[in-house]
Amino acid sequence: MIPRYSRPEMVAIWSPETKFRIWYEIEAHACDAQADLGVIPRENAEAVWKAKDVEFDVARIDEIEAVTKHDVIAFLTHLAEHVGSEEARFVHQGMTSSDVLDTCLNVQLVRSADILIKDMDALLAALKKRAIEHKDTVRVGRSHGIHAEPTTMGLTFARFYAEMDRNLARLKLAREEIATGAISGAVGTFANIDPAVEQHVCEKLGLIAEPISTQVIPRDRHAMFFATLGVIASSIENVAIEIRHMQRTEVLEGAEFFSMGQKGSSAMPHKKNPVLTENLTGLARLVRAAVIPAMENVALWHERDISHSSVERAIGPDACVTLDFALARLTGVIDKMLVFPENMLDNMNKFPGLVMSQRVLLALTQAGVSREDAYVMVQRNALKVWEFRTDFREELLGDEDVVKALGVDGINEKFDMGYHTKHVDTIFKRVFGE
Amino acid sequence: MIPRYSRPEMVAIWSPETKFRIWYEIEAHACDAQADLGVIPRENAEAVWKAKDVEFDVARIDEIEAVTKHDVIAFLTHLAEHVGSEEARFVHQGMTSSDVLDTCLNVQLVRSADILIKDMDALLAALKKRAIEHKDTVRVGRSHGIHAEPTTMGLTFARFYAEMDRNLARLKLAREEIATGAISGAVGTFANIDPAVEQHVCEKLGLIAEPISTQVIPRDRHAMFFATLGVIASSIENVAIEIRHMQRTEVLEGAEFFSMGQKGSSAMPHKKNPVLTENLTGLARLVRAAVIPAMENVALWHERDISHSSVERAIGPDACVTLDFALARLTGVIDKMLVFPENMLDNMNKFPGLVMSQRVLLALTQAGVSREDAYVMVQRNALKVWEFRTDFREELLGDEDVVKALGVDGINEKFDMGYHTKHVDTIFKRVFGE
Amino acid sequence: MIPRYSRPEMVAIWSPETKFRIWYEIEAHACDAQADLGVIPRENAEAVWKAKDVEFDVARIDEIEAVTKHDVIAFLTHLAEHVGSEEARFVHQGMTSSDVLDTCLNVQLVRSADILIKDMDALLAALKKRAIEHKDTVRVGRSHGIHAEPTTMGLTFARFYAEMDRNLARLKLAREEIATGAISGAVGTFANIDPAVEQHVCEKLGLIAEPISTQVIPRDRHAMFFATLGVIASSIENVAIEIRHMQRTEVLEGAEFFSMGQKGSSAMPHKKNPVLTENLTGLARLVRAAVIPAMENVALWHERDISHSSVERAIGPDACVTLDFALARLTGVIDKMLVFPENMLDNMNKFPGLVMSQRVLLALTQAGVSREDAYVMVQRNALKVWEFRTDFREELLGDEDVVKALGVDGINEKFDMGYHTKHVDTIFKRVFGE
């Protein structure tokens, strides 16, 4: 979790303050349920709520932990300092530390997912806005970095929209994956605590009771969660790479927003570097780095070992905070991104007319020329354009075989741009609906 | 794809024969749709179906590819050898190689997913059977590899069931993720081919038309697919590790089925090694190895580069074949696994009665002893058991403070096993339903 | 970088204070070299050293960066506040930000490596001490978790020593890998700065001048560095897993040091959990998580893109700090680890005499019995021991075929433990030298 790649709302979820607050709520709700069951006195349960508005003193808890060497005990000791040690004596009864820790972690992940979902909504809105804006902005489509056929910038934004929309659906599933809690005791048998306590606490915290847990909530859920973040990060990289390509000096079809006051580099004032999207490329690597450790965490020994814990202390905040930051940064980039339609046309005409070659090839075969011959006819003219930058249409009009096959008008009509954009509406409807 | 870790049905999906068969179907259905649209003559479309029962000659196609250096052209050339080159001249018209390749890959992944779903059904059946069989087989639950409290072997199987059931749900979603096809041309604009062709072909192949594609189907879908396989593999490792622990000489609570004729090792005939589950541990690593490359494949340049292709040629078959094999192997292991209930009791009583210590601790606090004091009272007796292997109940009965707090009967009733198994039914109902 | 898994000396290397200090030294030494070359006035170079004892004000630099949006410019502006803006006007002349940033990063990595090397020295010392102490402490060797043949605890420690000694050698190479600096300008051509400046600065900082750089130092060096940390982390996991196995209730051949005052868990006072080694298992996953991102950082675009930077801001400190902590923690664990020789003997005799089965098998074939028959003879007796826990030697002595082949004395001498330990000295000599 690098401060410069962090946003406060997400960071707050992972603060010790929030953690202790969630621990407190788990313990307090559990006491209520225990009182309902008659296991502990009602007044002791009620007493715990005296601390409802307390902001727990992290330094003090750390101090206690230094002695007890156990974080949950340290917290409970501190809680007793607020509630009264007599009143607090039934707190945590029948529970095991992991009941608190694991349920808390999932609350944090759920809240993180909620922020990420909001982030994606904003990103989708920005992508949709730019897609509509540039629906008809023609640019050349490229395969292998090589000009292929015309497409539009709107389609580029629309496909990022569709990809991110899939990611939003995945994220919602990932949120469901980890929206469970467990208060099932040392090995998950509810030996010392009634399942009703788990039920009550989970309900209060917006979770589902984990159907079967051990000492811990099963880690395949977390693995799936972080894997989903990894996919989203990879999609961010996908968008970032597109923008970086667009901004490179020779292409210059778009750029991250550039405010004149900003110094792009310490030495070259004219350079406008796509540093935000380069940064996003790196952040994607960082989020992905959580995936394999999260998967390695699944195979815990028997009813649990604690190897997962240190991993999650790192990747929990790191992956969530980084992805939140990255989504927000990307939204800003998309929202304000500069698009240069004229450069798009200039680029498309670098080899004048050549992007129409497939269409000509197809027309030749439709006109009865064999695939092999058509290929040769297109190739010989295309190569001239490639080498001498002549105009492809002119070359074709000067090629007897081609003229014979297609006619002059036939050749000319192959260079109509509308041919390539005629289904943009259809695709937009598929992506954005009515 | 290692032959010894492969099963024929899954391998067949990834054979060149199957691939060419799917290519053929894509091309033939596309011709039908083109004829429906009036783009190509009906008789040419019908002619393609002459090859319906042909088994394509892989060696011949390879031979042609050696010349043309292009696999789809090689296939089309070979197809023309069957259909007649005149009749075949409209095949592939308006299409781009990736239309065929990408749609085919997704058909293969969908079929693979179907096998994996069957595999998981079988695994779930085996786990459920063993869970019910051992619902009441008491064993000690362990955290950190250390005895904690009693649980049952049925709960162990049940939690693996629940985990694999989640994996099944994930797998079905992963199948949906990649059940799309695209016939949208060189940059995804349908410039040279009507979207109706895509619609028709996808329908015939059991796919959804990709709402927006470029030259290729977006790779976030595949990343999610392989990430899901990685999670499943991690769960396989989880089960495998449990069994390996159970079979270790000192534990011996269970074992992979052992047939007397089998030589366990070249030199030590009495050794019964958990080699299948060790093997599964390794296979899990292999399946997981596909995850990051699949994520790195997402960020293709512009409308596509072909860097993903070599990755998928490897991880497509490798991950699917390995996971299929692993699931089947695990199912066999679970189905026939030896369980040793007597050893479970022996182990639980290694430190006689000590597994009841948490219950005693709880009882002491409920009886009004402070948490600190209760802790000390339990600890001083527990340490004697740990060091001298005396009986914990006896120690407690000999401890004045404890007797004073709980009474003799109170102490004795803490050692009732039913206390720990009383919620097994509840948990089973949660996992398996009515 | 999780505070609880951090040690101050390593953390300090990655603090902003240290970073700015190193930046300062790079700039100051560069000024000296520029003055030597006559490029800038000597007095301006000397003036920079006025700030020699300044502790740079991180908050102030951050403040300036908030305006300039460029960290190096912010630092230089702040430096000028100390040196005087007139005197400081030649600072950084001809240099590019990366000259400072990259050289600084490598200084930090070198210093980190130096700490890690010290860590490994301490770990090696602890391992050697324990190896010698337990050179002759017999325990059973296990393959597949199953008893195989006797070995000694000293050999276990010795092999960890040998493995860590290889890691030390790798670490020293990794340190060499990143002990380079570059002051070569915007694209590495030294257009605006003489190579002599690079030479001088590197010398002063204990680095080698990077033979050829672009705007940045090539990232294959860093990839190799982090890959090496990943291997070391995996070895830490290897040792940790051994100890976790030793400590599990049924094995109990060793344990992390346990001080009576420590609360092992909030609820089960008798549990002595191997939480340190479980933690190390998790930390190993975290260190390994740096490896793939570091490798993905190698392929920067042209003379550099900045995608590597965010990755390194995270994995630089994270991997170094975590590994430092893990090595120190492991050293403590090894140093104070409890070893239980009696339990080792108990375990070895769980199936009395069975660990000698390979030796008996060998003796039978040497006595002229066919491999197949010998196998059968050993197996039938071994299985009795396995099932009824009888004594293997007794069973053999009661098996006519075996007695016929080996004789009574021949059988008895196969159960001499010295047979298995006779080469321990040889191995120790190989590992530790004379």
Next chain:
Amino acid sequence: MIPRYSRPEMVAIWSPETKFRIWYEIEAHACDAQADLGVIPRENAEAVWKAKDVEFDVARIDEIEAVTKHDVIAFLTHLAEHVGSEEARFVHQGMTSSDVLDTCLNVQLVRSADILIKDMDALLAALKKRAIEHKDTVRVGRSHGIHAEPTTMGLTFARFYAEMDRNLARLKLAREEIATGAISGAVGTFANIDPAVEQHVCEKLGLIAEPISTQVIPRDRHAMFFATLGVIASSIENVAIEIRHMQRTEVLEGAEFFSMGQKGSSAMPHKKNPVLTENLTGLARLVRAAVIPAMENVALWHERDISHSSVERAIGPDACVTLDFALARLTGVIDKMLVFPENMLDNMNKFPGLVMSQRVLLALTQAGVSREDAYVMVQRNALKVWEFRTDFREELLGDEDVVKALGVDGINEKFDMGYHTKHVDTIFKRVFGE
């Protein structure tokens, strides 16, 4: 291991034939050493060499394995069919399967490393050739994909040379890492076999005796080996990405060799796609995929578990074969790569003169202009060039402040290309020596 990404020499190393051949040599040499020690009769040792020229029948061995379910026993049984079962009865005496398997694996890895070393020699030769050829071919250096300052194509090749030369050194170390063998018995104690046998076999096979092994050779060695391959693969990606950028339509400074007869795509004859380097990008991902599994293999349980085996059956051949293919492919690409110096100049002048802006900035500060003012003066002229594609030098000559500071001649001399290439010789000397 995908056939189309494989070369026969490397594939052969990983064939069953080669494996059995190595097993045979290990067994035969071990018999010699056993005879030297007087452990087995000399004639039996000699008899084994009767099979010296036998090509072992893989199908037959598989057949036997189907019955014995043990690969080494199957091989030994087959060997006895050649040598005579009486004569062969001392083969493998005192050894354990892993002695053979692990020593064999390392022989295969060493031989693979030898091929990879040859591959790298060839690649280095190609890079050096092209570096010298284009030492003075000026092109623009880019950071962030944006034009920075001039450099030369020779420097690009030279830095790839330097990077690959480091990789060669790493590879040689990796070869050393795994050039060990072990014949130390079931748990590594040499209980049943004298260390002299190990010594003899290793010597004969060009290996070092592993100082301390368990049943297996320690896997940190293999982890380091595969990590090194991962770094090399990442460097391949680095070179590949550069070429892909060079070849993109708008840049076109270089291209993979293009033979006119080749069909670049099924539909667009003029497209010359960088498919080889795109393929290399994908292959790099595949080789890297071996790294984490190899690291996960390090922590085997006690004296060994067999989880590593399935991983190595896959990544052993896959990573070596893929990297061998990739290195050879890259060598071919470099060797024949097309370089377009004119396009390099065209690109550099896309914004005429702007690449000289840093030099002008520096000159202004040296002439006494404050850094801030100089920055503004350069920026205002640069922005005009960027927006209107005017000539930077002309703009400067028309800017009173700049002329005042530098003079007309002073401005003109800033546009001398020699300024940027003056240290190319120095760098070449650093990289290639005298």
